[in-house]
Amino acid sequence: MRIHKPVPQAVLPALASAGASAAAWAGWLGWDQRYDVQADGSTSGPYEVWQVGGLVLTLLVAVGWTAVRGHSAAAVGGTTAGLTLAACVDWSDDASGLFMVGVALVMVGTFVASAVVCAVIDVLRRDVPVPH
Template identity: 35%
Template sequence: MPANRGPTFQIVTAAMVAALSAVTWFAWLGWDSEYQIDSATGTESGPYEAWQIAGCAVSLLILLIAALLAGVRALPASAALTLGFTAAWTAQAARTDQTGLYMVGATMMVAGIGVASAIVSAIVIGLRDRRASRPTP
């Protein structure tokens, strides 16, 4: 684990995590607004495809793990990832939503990404601390 990082490092890297999580949303999902219709059933789905969601999730996972291993504390890293991604999604949803329900989606996104990033942070920190406490042969 890197040496204890100071507050400036924490603030700058948390801001970078937030920015990169917003970029992740735009790169994987922000460009797609087209819904798909299944020709057999007539069911509408979308606008995102499964591969986009999977790629986005893996990208966010890599970003969070990299930040934690670089020395960003779990709370700032998780909060920055959650807020950056949610802000990017909400900015677009607010412009295109006719119903006002985008705030429900934003709330669900904050809760879902927040819980997921907290779980990932706990696992990474636990593994990192366990590895650091092992005696070296």
């Protein structure tokens, strides 16, 4: 006889946050791999400002939605894991030698930003009375 233990309540929101973050990366940044050559010969890219801004806004909504439902730790951990994994996959063919620096910056930046968003939401949730 097998005894099934319930999945901890934070695992599913964390997995959903990780999946949504990786999907958001793929949707906003994953398709653009081309660097743009400027008139003076310099290069920029591969991402445009609007793509990164769209990713940030999408993640802000996803983290906020998860935190409002009381899963702040899952929002921070899942979003950080999903975005870090997406960056690793997307940048794995980087020849510049800065692959891990970029991934580390994505990981730290995502962790800090999502933790700040969740902290603000948690404070606001405590101040709002719950209707009975």
